Amino acid sequence: MNGDKRSPAALIIGLILLIYGLVLKRHDAAIPPGYLLDVATYLKTTKEVVTQFSVAIWSGAIITFFGLWNLAMPSMNSKFDKMVRTPIAGVGTIIFLAFITRYYLEPIFKVWGKNAEPNLGFDFAATFGLNYILLGIVIGIIWVNTIGIPKWMQSGVKTARLAMKMGVISLGAMYSLTELRYMGSLSIVMVAVFVLGTVLFVLLLGRIMKTPRPLTGVLSAGLGVCGVSAAVAAAPVVKARGIDMAYSIGMLLLVGVVGLFTFPTIGRMVGMNELQFGAWAGTGILNSAQVAAAALIFDPKTIETLKVAEIFNITRILFLPVIVIVLAIWFAKGEEEAEVGKINIGRVLVEKFPIFVIGFILMFAFSSTGIFTPKNYELHGKNFYNFVPEEKKEVRTRDLKKVQELIDSGNVTNPEVRAAVEKLIADRQVTTTAQTDLVLKASDFTDDKKLKDIFKDADKKVQATPPTIKMMREYMMWFFAFGLIGLGMQITWQTIRQAGGKAAVIGVIAGFTKAALSFLICWLFIKGTI
Amino acid sequence: MAEEKAASTEQKEMEERALSVFASERKEDLTALIIAFALALLVIFTLK
Numbered sequence: 001m002n003g004d005k006r007s008p009a010a011l012i013i014g015l016i017l018l019i020y021g022l023v024l025k026r027h028d029a030a031i032p033p034g035y036l037l038d039v040a041t042y043l044k045t046t047k048e049v050v051t052q053f054s055v056a057i058w059s060g061a062i063i064t065f066f067g068l069w070n071l072a073m074p075s076m077n078s079k080f081d082k083m084v085r086t087p088i089a090g091v092g093t094i095i096f097l098a099f100i101t102r103y104y105l106e107p108i109f110k111v112w113g114k115n116a117e118p119n120l121g122f123d124f125a126a127t128f129g130l131n132y133i134l135l136g137i138v139i140g141i142i143w144v145n146t147i148g149i150p151k152w153m154q155s156g157v158k159t160a161r162l163a164m165k166m167g168v169i170s171l172g173a174m175y176s177l178t179e180l181r182y183m184g185s186l187s188i189v190m191v192a193v194f195v196l197g198t199v200l201f202v203l204l205l206g207r208i209m210k211t212p213r214p215l216t217g218v219l220s221a222g223l224g225v226c227g228v229s230a231a232v233a234a235a236p237v238v239k240a241r242g243i244d245m246a247y248s249i250g251m252l253l254l255v256g257v258v259g260l261f262t263f264p265t266i267g268r269m270v271g272m273n274e275l276q277f278g279a280w281a282g283t284g285i286l287n288s289a290q291v292a293a294a295a296l297i298f299d300p301k302t303i304e305t306l307k308v309a310e311i312f313n314i315t316r317i318l319f320l321p322v323i324v325i326v327l328a329i330w331f332a333k334g335e336e337e338a339e340v341g342k343i344n345i346g347r348v349l350v351e352k353f354p355i356f357v358i359g360f361i362l363m364f365a366f367s368s369t370g371i372f373t374p375k376n377y378e379l380h381g382k383n384f385y386n387f388v389p390e391e392k393k394e395v396r397t398r399d400l401k402k403v404q405e406l407i408d409s410g411n412v413t414n415p416e417v418r419a420a421v422e423k424l425i426a427d428r429q430v431t432t433t434a435q436t437d438l439v440l441k442a443s444d445f446t447d448d449k450k451l452k453d454i455f456k457d458a459d460k461k462v463q464a465t466p467p468t469i470k471m472m473r474e475y476m477m478w479f480f481a482f483g484l485i486g487l488g489m490q491i492t493w494q495t496i497r498q499a500g501g502k503a504a505v506i507g508v509i510a511g512f513t514k515a516a517l518s519f520l521i522c523w524l525f526i527k528g529t530i
Numbered sequence: 531m532a533e534e535k536a537a538s539t540e541q542k543e544m545e546e547r548a549l550s551v552f553a554s555e556r557k558e559d560l561t562a563l564i565i566a567f568a569l570a571l572l573v574i575f576t577l578k
Contacts, residue, residue, distance in 0.1 A: 083561075165562035166569075173570065232555070355559035359566060366570070374578055468577045475569065 006074050007152040010089035011067030013096050017060030024053045043107035051474070052103055059099075063092040082155075090149075090156015091482075094489075097139055098481040102132040109135070129264045133296040133484055137260070140488020149489060160486020164289050165356040167479035171310055172363030173372060173472055174303060180364065183308055186279065186526070187315040194283050194518060195319045196326075198224035202510050203330060211502045213334055215244040217327050219503060222252045223510045226317050227287030229354055233320055236348050237328040251507035254496045256287040259515060264298040266519070274304040276522045281305075282312020284518040286511060293484050303473065306480075310360075317357050321349045372468040378433050386464045387431055393461040394428040399454045412445045430462050 024036065040046045066088040075081035113125025124130070143149075149157055199220045206216025217238030222231035231248045234240070240248075263285060267277040281294045295309035328345050370378075378385045395403070404425055412418045420438030423431070430436045436459050443452040 162558050162562050165559060166566045169562055169566035170570070229555070351556070355556065356562050359559070359563035362563075363566065363570065366567075371574060372570075372578070466578075468573050471573050471577055472570065 006071055007089060008067070008071060009152050010063055010092050011071055013089070013092040014060050014062070014064030014067045017056045017092075017096060017099070018064050019060075021053055021056030021060050024049060024056065043104065043111060045103055045107050048103060052099075055099065055478075059092075059095050063088060063095070067092070087156040087159050090153035091159055092156070093153055094156065094160070094482050094485050097485050098132070098136060098478065101136045101139065101485070102481060105135050106130070106132040127265070127268065129268060129297045129300075131297060131300040132481060133293060133300055134261075134264075136481055136485040137293060137488035137491075140485045141491050144489045144491065145493050157486050157489045160483045160490065161289070162483075163479045163486065164292065164483030165359075167292065167476050167483060168288075168310060168314075169356055169359040169363050170472055170476040170479065171303070171307065172360040173367040173469065174307060174476075175311075175364050175367070177368060179307070180311070183275075183311040184315065187282070187312045190279065190283055190518070190521065191312060191315045191319060194514060195224050195316050195323065198510055198514050199323055199326065201513065202506060205506045205509060209502050209506065211506065212244065213331060214238045214240040215247060215503060216506075217331055218244055218248045219251070219506055219510075221320075221323055221327060222248050223255075223286060223507060223514070225320050225323050226313060227252045227256060227290070229288065229317075230320055230323065233348070233353070234324055234327050237324055237345060238331045247501075247503035250495055250497065251503045252286050253491060254504065255507045255511035256285060256290040257491055257496070259285040259511070260290045260294050260297075263294045263515075267298050270523065272523065274299060274302075275308055276526050278305045278308025279312055279526055280518055280522040282309040282316070283522070284515040288313050288317070289483065289487050292480060293487065296480060296484070303477075314357055314360055317354060320353060324349055372466060372472070374466045374468070377464065377466055384464055384466055384469070385433055385436065385462050387433075387462060389427075389429065389431070393430075395424065395454065395458050395461070399457075400425050400428065402448075402451055403454060406442070406446055406448075406451060412442060414441070414445070417441050417445070424458060430458050436462065 037046070040049060045052075066085055070085055070088065075085035109125040109130040113123040113130070117123045128134075202220035202223050203216060206213070206219065211219075214235075218231040218234050218240045221234030222228065224230070228249055231240075231245065231252065235245060263281055264277075267280065272280065277298050278295055281291050281298070285291045285294055291309050291313045292306060295306040299305035325345060373384050376386055376388050378387060403421060406412060407418065407421060407425070412421060417438045420435045421442050423435060424439055430439055439455050440459055443455050446452065
């Protein structure tokens with residue numbers, strides 16, 4: 001639907017989803033009809049039938065409603081029409097593609113990968129990470145470069161970036177103070193070195209290759225900080241022209257796409273863990289959206305890699321003001337007339353600083369108040385603890401014996417830790433927040449890995465994910481899936497082709513150097529887990 | 531002459547496409563922030 005035309009696209013997509021949902025519901029929400037059950041059993045998706053049902057019914061009903069409305073009365077120029085009614089057909093198409101990719105394509109590739117393993121010697125679906133995130137992006141890229149984006153879809157595809165930002169803001173609720181403190185300190189050091197290093201390296205390359213200063217300036221911000229948004233933020237202070245932006249965006253997309261597809265495969269092949277890969281992706285991949293994509297391709301089941309990668313990404317975005325000031329000074333020094341003095345750097349910083357980063361921080365602060373935590377749960381930094389005594393939370397008797405041996409050995413010299421561990425033995429489970437911290441500290445008094453695991457397990461047993469967080473995680477994953485299919489639909493050959501000449505050479509040299517060096521550092525020096 | 535004109539049109543198109551990135555990023559950020567918080571509140575009110 002694009003203003004003056006009536007298009008049935010939204011209605012058709014809405015009805016398909018709605019009918020699919022109703023077919024699933026026909027007998028019982030959890031029991032699909034026979035043929036669908038056979039398919040679900042073959043694809044091993046029977047556990048996801050209830051989620052499929054609710055997603056299909058809700059999205060189908062909403063899209064059908066707007067589809068009917070749009071057909072009866074074309075959308076006009078009101079804000080609501082522009083923001084909701086006009087994009088609905090494109091939004092519906094992407095939701096439909098995300099649905100198919102998540103519940104059908106990914107499982108099919110999983111089955112094929114397993115079936116082909118005896119002949120190939122490896123599971124190609126697992127090795128190349130053919131999950132719904134990667135497949136969604138690939139479908140988006142193929143779609144836009146073959147059939148193109150019809151007019152009725154265009155405004156819907158543009159909402160992809162909005163969805164990605166909503167995903168990042170919602171992700172803020174998934175962190176804990178402990179995690180943020182640990183990852184934050186790690187990321188600040190790495191990001192500071194790489195952001196400043198890359199910016200200076202690109203400025204040097206620009207001087208050697210004699211590229212125009214405005215182009216060098218935006219390239220350095222884009223390559224050093226977080227891709228296109230950083231290039232946009234730096235543009236006014238280096239007086240970038242449209243053509244400089246076009247070259248930079250093309251180059252950032254080109255290098256970013258290569259990173260998006262190679263990083264997860266390399267990470268998997270060398271056996272990186274979530275912390276190592278998240279740190280590498282958050283430092284080495286140029287664009288913010290592609291950082292999230294790579295992290296989810298690497299690890300779509302849990303959100304741990306995404307959490308690490310986004311912390312690194314957010315940290316580097318926080319460096320944006322510093323880089324804008326550095327570039328303004330660099331540009332002013334090179335200009336004969338002191339024209340830069342006319343640019344209000346403060347205003348540029350305020351206007352161009354990405355507000356969604358502040359949204360992420362606010363969401364984290366909001367979540368830290370314990371607002372998502374239900375009754376009987378206690379919020380304590382990293383985890384939500386449920387301290388209602390239950391048998392299943394008890395530590396096994398033979399493990400408690402091992403803990404008792406540690407106490408008897410006298411190695412636990414800290415009286416508080418000792419008391420907490422003795423209480424653990426008496427109660428057979430952790431019962432307070434203060435105790436759980438002390439029990440974890442007991443690991444410092446032994447080298448026995450088994451004992452360390454027992455303390456970790458005792459802590460884990462009283463943790464629980466409340467339904468509020470589970471729900472937020474589910475819709476956050478949909479935001480990312482939606483945003484990344486839309487991202488794929490924006491990767492056009494035409495845009496990449498823009499990355500011509502010296503901009504592409506600088507991009508490839510700086511992008512590759514940054515990726516290789518950050519890989520070595522993450523691979524060799526980051527040893528812990530989260 | 532024709533080639534020059536085509537190149538100039540292409541450059542203009544490239545510039546327009548690039549400049550479109552500048553537009554409405556702030557509004558988009560604010561929209562994302564409002565929707566994300568509205569959803570979070572909805573989740574809290576319905577599930578907590």
